[in-house]
Amino acid sequence: MIIVNSETLNTLDSYSKNKYKYGFVTDIDSEKPRKGLNEKIIKYISSKKNEPSWLLEWRLSSFRKWKKMKEPDWANLNFPKIDYQDIYYYSAPKGFKDKPKDLSEVDPKLIETYNKLGIPLEEQKVLAGVAVDVVFDSVSVATTYKGELEKLGIIFCSIGEAIQKHPNLIKKYLGSVIPPGDHSFSALNSAVFTDGSFVYIPKNVKCPMELSTYFRINSENTGQFERTLIIADKGSYVSYLEGCTAPKRDDNQLHAANVELIALEDAEIKYSTVQNWYPGDEEGKGGIYNFVTKRGLCAGKNSKISWTQVETGSAITWKYPSCILKGDNSIGEFYSVAITNNYQQADTGTKMTHIGKNTKSKIISKGISLGKSQNTYRGEVTFLRKSDKARNYTQCDSLLVGNQCGAHTVPYIDSKNNTAVIEHEASTSKINEDQLYYCRQRGLSHEEAVSLIVNGFCKQVLQELPMEFAVEAQKLVSISLEGSVG
Amino acid sequence: MFLEIKDLSVKIENKNILKSLNLNINKGEVHAIMGPNGSGKSTLANVLAGKEDYEILNGKIIFKDNDLFDLNIEERAQEGMFLAFQYPVEIPGVNITPFLHSAINSKRKRMNQDEIDNLSFAKLLKSKASDLGINIDMLKRSVNTGFSGGEKKRYEILQMSILNPDLAILDETDSGLDIDALKIVTDGVNKLKTKDNSFLIITHYQKLLDYIKPDYVHVMVNGSIVKSGGSEIAAEIEKDGFQKFQ
Numbered sequence: 001m002i003i004v005n006s007e008t009l010n011t012l013d014s015y016s017k018n019k020y021k022y023g024f025v026t027d028i029d030s031e032k033p034r035k036g037l038n039e040k041i042i043k044y045i046s047s048k049k050n051e052p053s054w055l056l057e058w059r060l061s062s063f064r065k066w067k068k069m070k071e072p073d074w075a076n077l078n079f080p081k082i083d084y085q086d087i088y089y090y091s092a093p094k095g096f097k098d099k100p101k102d103l104s105e106v107d108p109k110l111i112e113t114y115n116k117l118g119i120p121l122e123e124q125k126v127l128a129g130v131a132v133d134v135v136f137d138s139v140s141v142a143t144t145y146k147g148e149l150e151k152l153g154i155i156f157c158s159i160g161e162a163i164q165k166h167p168n169l170i171k172k173y174l175g176s177v178i179p180p181g182d183h184s185f186s187a188l189n190s191a192v193f194t195d196g197s198f199v200y201i202p203k204n205v206k207c208p209m210e211l212s213t214y215f216r217i218n219s220e221n222t223g224q225f226e227r228t229l230i231i232a233d234k235g236s237y238v239s240y241l242e243g244c245t246a247p248k249r250d251d252n253q254l255h256a257a258n259v260e261l262i263a264l265e266d267a268e269i270k271y272s273t274v275q276n277w278y279p280g281d282e283e284g285k286g287g288i289y290n291f292v293t294k295r296g297l298c299a300g301k302n303s304k305i306s307w308t309q310v311e312t313g314s315a316i317t318w319k320y321p322s323c324i325l326k327g328d329n330s331i332g333e334f335y336s337v338a339i340t341n342n343y344q345q346a347d348t349g350t351k352m353t354h355i356g357k358n359t360k361s362k363i364i365s366k367g368i369s370l371g372k373s374q375n376t377y378r379g380e381v382t383f384l385r386k387s388d389k390a391r392n393y394t395q396c397d398s399l400l401v402g403n404q405c406g407a408h409t410v411p412y413i414d415s416k417n418n419t420a421v422i423e424h425e426a427s428t429s430k431i432n433e434d435q436l437y438y439c440r441q442r443g444l445s446h447e448e449a450v451s452l453i454v455n456g457f458c459k460q461v462l463q464e465l466p467m468e469f470a471v472e473a474q475k476l477v478s479i480s481l482e483g484s485v486g
Numbered sequence: 487m488f489l490e491i492k493d494l495s496v497k498i499e500n501k502n503i504l505k506s507l508n509l510n511i512n513k514g515e516v517h518a519i520m521g522p523n524g525s526g527k528s529t530l531a532n533v534l535a536g537k538e539d540y541e542i543l544n545g546k547i548i549f550k551d552n553d554l555f556d557l558n559i560e561e562r563a564q565e566g567m568f569l570a571f572q573y574p575v576e577i578p579g580v581n582i583t584p585f586l587h588s589a590i591n592s593k594r595k596r597m598n599q600d601e602i603d604n605l606s607f608a609k610l611l612k613s614k615a616s617d618l619g620i621n622i623d624m625l626k627r628s629v630n631t632g633f634s635g636g637e638k639k640r641y642e643i644l645q646m647s648i649l650n651p652d653l654a655i656l657d658e659t660d661s662g663l664d665i666d667a668l669k670i671v672t673d674g675v676n677k678l679k680t681k682d683n684s685f686l687i688i689t690h691y692q693k694l695l696d697y698i699k700p701d702y703v704h705v706m707v708n709g710s711i712v713k714s715g716g717s718e719i720a721a722e723i724e725k726d727g728f729q730k731f732q
């Protein structure tokens with residue numbers, strides 16, 4: 001059950017009236033080792049986090065892999081070469097040697113930052129029924145509602161804490177869905193990941209509240225490499241939300257997260273993202289480079305993983321939340337809205353790999369391009385030899401607003417089993433003048449009309465979001481369209 | 487003058503459609519415009535509503551003391567002009583209730599009135615819908631999406647009742663309707679009519695005018711009004727068609 005706290009919604013409301021309201025910087029001292037990527041910094045991170053030696057070894061071997069790898073270059077994206085030596089790999093608000101025990105130990109400036117973002121950390125004010133873990137630069141700041149979850153045996157904490165307290169789960173599952181050597185960004189993340197969230201839902205437990213992580217990049221020239229690991233044991237259920245913002249800066253900042261989900265027999269994971277990293281300014285200056293790997297494994301029979309994303313931020317988005325449908329009868333879903341404006345570029349989509357019998361996947365992608373932006377849907381649906389009677393349904397719709405932007409659809413299908421059923425629908429349309437005229441004749445402004453029509457176009461996806469996120473997402477959609485129409 | 491159209495000439499894609507058209511409407515009056523297909527009736531309605539595809543060659547329109555050409559589409563709507571479209575467009579995914587709620591509030595904002603809240607609006611919408619015999623289930627659907635022709639027209643009338651315009655233009659709202667639907671539409675108009683608002687009803691059948699009594703009937707042929715008078719003209723057209731006006 002979700003209860004929306006009206007105060008939080010009001011805060012969200014007041015912070016979403018203007019274009020990029022999250023662009024402020026918190027003036028807080030941070031502890032940073034030198035820029036640059038090398039074994040020394042990896043050892044530094046590992047020792048800061050007091051990690052066991054096997055994990056340091058894991059990081060170092062990932063780093064060695066990374067050194068031999070090239071960035072994937074098949075995406076429809078154009079950006080200058082990333083200088084990995086010009087990035088800080090660790091940044092923590094000073095005095096964060098240990099995670100604060102309770103909120104009275106948290107720097108008031110941080111609490112204020114999150115209040116500004118509409119994420120009040122004081123427990124009684126947190127969205128009722130939503131437990132929040134907050135990551136500020138590299139460090140996890142607060143995990144609320146911990147006690148209540150613990151009673152059910154649910155583990156919800158930062159990955160750093162999980163490494164200390166639940167080493168067996170970490171050892172078993174970390175890198176089990178996204179091996180470090182998968183591609184250069186996964187190797188990079190495995191080498192230098194700093195924080196992120198960890199969730200374990202025990203057998204037959206339905207998590208009674210939404211679990212949520214809020215990511216914030218504050219420091220300049222800092223990369224954010226969070227790592228999230230969610231395990232849903234047999235017969236369990238969890239819905240997890242992720243949100244993110246960053247200050248406005250002229251430089252591009254790198255974000256390369258890895259998210260791994262594991263659903264065992266009869267388990268279900270619902271993962272929702274509202275991605276609102278700083279997109280850069282109207283001239284295309286600044287903004288986050290968002291190279292994210294998200295992959296879920298439907299390991300057991302009848303398991304289900306569902307990804308929902310609303311991508312409105314970042315200068316560059318490179319992101320393909322995927323499902324490996326290993327268990328028989330397992331289900332993978334991907335619902336996506338990607339809006340690009342000004343000079344933003346998004347290359348996003350999904351991979352559905354059907355391994356088990358009767359596996360089903362569903363892909364609904366809505367791309368909206370405005371300004372001079374480029375928006376690509378890229379999807380790959382694979383049916384392996386034993387995936388008898390597997391099915392996929394794909395629907396990709398693109399909407400163009402203006403005539404200097406681009407929309408592209410790149411669906412790959414690879415079937416090694418001839419009982420597979422594949423349905424694919426795609427459409428590209430321009431925003432319809434008759435619809436705009438109709439809305440305006442009823443008294444809506446041009447901008448309101450565009451926002452309404454685009455929200456309508458995205459509805460199939462937005463309605464998949466948990467309620468209080470849907471409200472935020474709708475506003476985000478409207479904000480992302482501002483200034484670009486007319 | 488409430489609405490004054492003076493010497494209006496309008497062109498689209500190198501074709502002259504309206505030619506020196508004159509029409510005056512006072513507060514509280516119901517006017518009907520009849521004319522054969524292609525005579526320019528919808529063009530007139532769209533020019534009044536402010537659709538941007540047309541080239542105004544000549545003429546002037548005054549609406550409630552405003553020069554109409556100074557106002558854009560939404561400003562005209564907020565000033566109280568409503569057009570019930572001949573072909574209402576589908577807007578998938580946009581639910582009727584919030585759509586109309588935003589519409590009414592943008593009008594109230596211009597009139598310096600307080601916004602109407604969710605709950606009061608929902609009540610208003612429900613009561614208007616049941617007045618018009620419109621199924622409440624229809625209010626859960628997306629604007630015009632998957633509606634039959636008759637449902638679309640009824641829904642235009644519902645919107646009209648909610649927005650309570652000063653000038654309502656009905657563009658062939660009667661065409662394609664069976665008698666029951668026609669009753670709903672005409673009831674809607676008759677219920678809304680006061681001495682302070684006006685109607686411009688475009689039709690090419692006389693049948694509609696059996697239910698809504700116009701004060702004036704105008705015959706439009708080839709882009710101009712060729713004859714104006716009382717409801718006796720409608721009877722003439724019913725009998726002899728438009729031939730003798732051409």
Ligand SMILES: Nc1ncnc2c1ncn2[C@@H]1O[C@H](COP(=O)(O)OP(=O)(O)O)[C@@H](O)[C@H]1O
Binds near residue numbers: 503523525529539
């Ligand atoms: N967008 C347009 N482009 C070109 N010609 C048009 C357009 N709209 C209307 N017309 C022409 O203008 C004339 C009048 O059309 P219209 O106003 O729709 O007539 P009515 O509503 O009386 O049937 C017709 O000849 C029609 O073909």
Ligand SMILES: [Mg+2]
Binds near residue numbers: 527528529572657658
């Ligand atoms: Mg017409």
